[in-house]
Amino acid sequence: LTASPTSPGLHIIHIAAEMAPVAKVGGLGDVVAGLSKALQNKGHLVEIVLPKYDCMQHDRVGDLRALDVAVESYFDGQLFKNKIWVGTVEGLPVYFIEPQHPAKFFWRGEFYGEHDDFKRFSFFSRAALELILQAGKKPDIIHCHDWQTAFVAPLYWDLYVHKGLDSARICFTCHNFEYQGTASASELVSCGLDVHQLNRPDRMQDNSAHDRVNPLKGAIVFSNIVTTVSPTYALEVRTAEGGHGLQATLNSQSRKFVGILNGIDTDTWDPRTDTFLKVQYGAADLQGKAENKEALRKHLKLSSAEARQPLVGCITRLVPQKGIHLIRHAIYRTAELGGQFVLLGSSPVSHIQREFEGIANHFQNNPHVRLILKYDEALSHTIYAASDMFIIPSIFEPCGLTQMIAMRYGSVPIVRKTGGLNDSVFDVDDDSVPLQFRNGFTFLTPDEQGVNRTLERAFDRYMKNSESWQQLVQKNMKIDFSWDSSASQYEELYVKSVSRARARTTHA
Numbered sequence: 001l002t003a004s005p006t007s008p009g010l011h012i013i014h015i016a017a018e019m020a021p022v023a024k025v026g027g028l029g030d031v032v033a034g035l036s037k038a039l040q041n042k043g044h045l046v047e048i049v050l051p052k053y054d055c056m057q058h059d060r061v062g063d064l065r066a067l068d069v070a071v072e073s074y075f076d077g078q079l080f081k082n083k084i085w086v087g088t089v090e091g092l093p094v095y096f097i098e099p100q101h102p103a104k105f106f107w108r109g110e111f112y113g114e115h116d117d118f119k120r121f122s123f124f125s126r127a128a129l130e131l132i133l134q135a136g137k138k139p140d141i142i143h144c145h146d147w148q149t150a151f152v153a154p155l156y157w158d159l160y161v162h163k164g165l166d167s168a169r170i171c172f173t174c175h176n177f178e179y180q181g182t183a184s185a186s187e188l189v190s191c192g193l194d195v196h197q198l199n200r201p202d203r204m205q206d207n208s209a210h211d212r213v214n215p216l217k218g219a220i221v222f223s224n225i226v227t228t229v230s231p232t233y234a235l236e237v238r239t240a241e242g243g244h245g246l247q248a249t250l251n252s253q254s255r256k257f258v259g260i261l262n263g264i265d266t267d268t269w270d271p272r273t274d275t276f277l278k279v280q281y282g283a284a285d286l287q288g289k290a291e292n293k294e295a296l297r298k299h300l301k302l303s304s305a306e307a308r309q310p311l312v313g314c315i316t317r318l319v320p321q322k323g324i325h326l327i328r329h330a331i332y333r334t335a336e337l338g339g340q341f342v343l344l345g346s347s348p349v350s351h352i353q354r355e356f357e358g359i360a361n362h363f364q365n366n367p368h369v370r371l372i373l374k375y376d377e378a379l380s381h382t383i384y385a386a387s388d389m390f391i392i393p394s395i396f397e398p399c400g401l402t403q404m405i406a407m408r409y410g411s412v413p414i415v416r417k418t419g420g421l422n423d424s425v426f427d428v429d430d431d432s433v434p435l436q437f438r439n440g441f442t443f444l445t446p447d448e449q450g451v452n453r454t455l456e457r458a459f460d461r462y463m464k465n466s467e468s469w470q471q472l473v474q475k476n477m478k479i480d481f482s483w484d485s486s487a488s489q490y491e492e493l494y495v496k497s498v499s500r501a502r503a504r505t506t507h508a
């Protein structure tokens with residue numbers, strides 16, 4: 001194991017369950033990679049700790065090798081060895097933990113959704129801290145993400161500070177409050193946490209079931225900094241409607257809780273250099289975009305009869321949060337309005353997957369609608385490039401990245417005004433917003449009429465006013481969605497927290 005070299009900036013270690021492109025299920029993976037890269041560019045030393053999944057994309061890791069030394073970590077009253085792998089992902093140093101535990105926690109052929117996820121990730125959280133301790137690292141910030149690594153916060157303060165890993169402040173980012181990882185209180189014991197101390201209303205006890213612990217709540221209580229991924233979502237989750245039971249906890253911790261809008265990785269998502277595309281293009285060359293539309297139509301055997309027939313794209317996990325019934329409705333309505341629709345999505349919920357397979361079959365021979373029901377990174381790039389419009393009718397949306405990616409590829413977003421969509425998409429007809437910020441089509445009420453009216457407005461403008469449409473596309477493609485300004489906000493929070501802690505030690 002190697003201690004980290006000294007650096008003039010901060011030493012930041014992210015502990016997470018996902019990182020794009022090696023292990024990505026959704027936005028979390030994009031954020032861990034994008035934020036880390038931006039912080040590294042600002043001169044900080046950034047490292048990432050991930051589980052070594054059997055199903056990760058090993059070929060996207062540079063120079064992957066196992067270290068000679070194993071790290072031992074505690075679980076269920078015993079010590080288990082962990083093989084530690086190191087490599088680089090997108091120019092960032094990453095540690096991969098491979099537990100030598102008989103349950104083969106990360107040899108399951110999938111990232112999440114296993115019956116023992118609580119065990120898998122509480123084991124990982126503890127092993128990650130053990131790695132940092134045994135490597136002699138002295139990070140200024142340990143940044144963990146979502147319930148899977150939420151255990152890090154109580155583990156750090158209750159156990160690791162006493163073992164000598166005491167240099168860090170803990171930052172926790174919640175990417176989605178729907179997923180809290182609650183489990184029977186007794187399960188907490190496995191990773192070495194003290195259930196009697198923690199299963200209390202002001203600590204980790206779930207707010208609605210007193211015999212259950214809630215890792216997400218634990219991270220909110222025990223972290224120095226708590227963030228979520230957009231300012232609007234940060235307000236929504238403090239209410240009974242949006243808080244998924246954690247509103248009281250968030251309100252009591254509001255001084256350390258902020259919403260910072262995610263950026264996108266503008267190297268990965270750049271139509272001028274994107275090698276997944278048939279033709280690269282920029283805002284000054286929309287002919288290139290048209291060629292990508294033509295290429296996708298051919299690839300998916302859609303009609304190419306009318307070049308200007310609007311193509312609506314949608315790329316999403318198919319879960320209730322995303323407004324499944326509204327996505328289904330938008331497919332049928334688009335077809336009725338004379339447009340084309342391409343959906344790329346997959347569902348962890350089998351009845352939803354089956355329902356969409358039914359819709360896919362229904363449109364099998366229709367030259368205007370295609371549903372591709374799987375995860376496919378390469379295809380996702382080509383859909384952003386090919387589509388004229390991009391629909392996101394979410395019921396709630398912590399941040400959402402697809403609207404930003406879509407705009408960068410010249411596809412105009414049609415979204416429900418919620419969470420991060422409300423912070424990044426502004427209606428072209430909204431007079432209360434300065435003209436230069438208006439970039440898409442929005443609706444508030446999540447029902448079929450809302451979708452209809454908004455789709456119709458978008459189609460109308462596209463059909464009747466191609467020049468103003470083109471100006472909108474070009475303006476959107478130039479919006480700065482990079483991580484730069486969001487990473488600066490994280491940097492400011494880190495620096496403030498670190499200097500507060502240092503000031504306290506100096507005065508003590």
Ligand code: ADP
Pocket residue numbers: 025026027028030315316317344345346374375376377380399400401402403
């Ligand atoms: P969430 O994190 O809720 O899934 P986000 O909008 O924050 O939603 O992030 C979604 C990310 O996952 C985007 O990068 C999007 O392109 C990608 N994505 C979603 N579904 C698929 C799919 N079926 N195939 C490829 N990429 C997908």
